Amino acid sequence: MNRFMFLLVMTALLPVSTVAAEPGENPNIVRWAEGTIIYRTIEAQRVRAVEKYRLNVHPDGSRTVIGHTDNFDAENTITMIHRVDEDFRPLESMVTYWQGGTFNGTGLFTVRGNTLHGVVDGPLGRVTHSLDVPDGLSIVPHPLATDSWHFWYYDKAKGGEQQAVIYNPQVSPRTGVPVLGHLETGMMTYEGTAEVTVPAGTFATEHFKLNGVIDVWMTGEDKLLVRYALPSADLEYVLTELTQGP
């Protein structure tokens, strides 16, 4: 290793500034939350999957969720790192999908302005695409923790049914290149406020519906998912643990 490179790598490990934060004081994070979401059937309360996540909220208002889902029922495992801006519009979403003992791929989707760049690598090789996307957009990485962020641009003053545009990375190799996504549209409605009790506690929530069949209850300024229900399929997703910090 030459002297320049040695200095370079050493410099990378050394402080960028001389002002040291105190232990536990991370100026890159203004608040955080850690949660567990259980996937279960509504009627029998049979647990199907466990999801754990950590939310970091940054000084610029953007939010990063680091999530991991083990879905024993569907035999899939997902790692997700998803970042949205202070309005909840997606900035970047990274996922890795495993299903039934097989790796399906890794993807990074970045949104800058009205362009979404997707880069996916997996058993079928590397695939990229660029899409024009509207201002009103969300991404569904498939862990549930960020599924409360699809409604950020709903106009409550206007009310009624409003269109949602969602970029949906594909879990299934049957639908083309796994992990690479496509844009879908749906209808969202605001159902009002509700107090919801789940194993993690009782929360004042906002209630939205997607396509008339999915109910989503979220709480607080970070729109944390409290409950997600699909009664027609006997499925619900509930917050069972929540820890938050400044």
Next chain:
Amino acid sequence: MKRPTGHLLLLPLIAFALVGAAVAQAADDPRNIVRWAKGKYIYRMASTGQATGEEDWHLTVHPDGSRTMRATNFRYAGDVHRTVVLRVAETFRPIDLYAAYWVNGAWSGTGLFTVTGETMRAAVETRYGRIEQTLTVPEHFSFIPHPLSTNAWLSWYYDQAKGGAQDITVYDLLARVDGPAVIGPMYQQTLRYMGEREITVPAGTFDTRHFKVDDAVDLYLTGEDSLMVRFEWAPADRIFDLTELTQGGYPTPPDN
């Protein structure tokens, strides 16, 4: 460029659940994780013991032997915060790497690096715009994403039978603030195997393999997953120790 096409929103969860069941039939063993480990490091000044940073990591090992390491670290001095997901093959050769860096309270870059054969491709968003990079990489190389847990796997092709100083190739992700971050240079270092050594750290006592990098950094690695137990960098007065370690086998759902 394509315009969005209108489709009725599929119900992601229904598709997700049904597809999972269908695909699972294709594999003899539907498990995605055969074992896992999670842990923490504390970064300290070697001379005073003063804490200089911290790290959390979570490893999953998959049926094909590949490993996924998810890590976040934070260095108090410099205010560098990193989130990394590194996937390596059974041999520890890199497959792909995600990295997002924050410095001094501001985002500095997010990138995905993928390795196929002799080609590494990077797509990185930085404060200075999007950068795409394609490099030819040797069979034997590794990434330095900088969380210690992800820096542990640079010895995978060291020939212990041959011993002595051997060249290794690394791609080093930079947390710079004066230019595009995350993207970095590739260069060579020297690695030397120093033998086996029992090391005691706050997480316990471990049988380790001791390596020296450039006669400046001592790495102590343990077990089949080459977990970092200690990283000691004497010229900079730094020592990084494993403080917590939990390991397990195939995750199972909680009792209903």
